Amino acid sequence: MSKHPTAFRLMLILGGLLTALAAADGQLVRGTVSERDSKLPISGALITLELVADSTVALGSTTVLTNERGEYSVRGRATGTYRVSAKRIGVRRFTSSPFELALGETEQVDILLDAATLHVLPEVRISESNLCVQHSADRSQVISLWEEAKAALSATGISLRDRLFEASLYRYERILDPKSLRIIGESYTESRGSFRAAFREPEW
Secondary structure, X not given: OXXXXXXXXXXXXXXXXXXXXXXXXXXXXXXXXXXXXXXXXXXXXXXXXXXXXXOOOEEEXXXXXXXXXXEEEEEEOOOEEEEEEEEOOOEOOEEOOOEEEOOOOEEEOOEEEOEOOOOOOOOOOOOOOOOOOOOHHHHHHHHHHHHHHHHHHHHHHHHHHHOOOOEEEEEEEEEEOOOOOOEEEEEEEEEEEOOOOOOOOOOO
């Protein structure tokens, strides 16, 4: 039996607290995203960390954006098998091979993205003939354009969710005489922060 039972119990409690803190912090994946040819950092890239049952079935995911230096950091919700994907307008999508994350582990995943070549879709002219026809040659181009639009919308949503960008909002208000439209009062305010909308409909 230990000569210092109190000290031994304190060590056990401390060990339990450290384990609990590691579990609370979760598993961390971080790295940088760069363009392959120029090696320049890519900011605003969508980084998705997926917990997967195998190479095809996703159980849950978390998405963040890279900062101005191309850096990202995203936490996994549980131990298990993960994969990282990256997408941004103008570059090809990247998906890593599955990897394991243990409790409290940090994994470094640096990503190189290739520039994507976007094709211009053929011109559509309205005529009397039926336009509801399929052109299999254009299918891949349409899909790639929709992926670009989806990436832009997703990045906007994450920016609002995480309040990543701040702006200065200047608001001018004037009170007019309803008959002569003469200005009878005005005010000016300035604020800085994250905004969902820069304009507001007038209140009548």
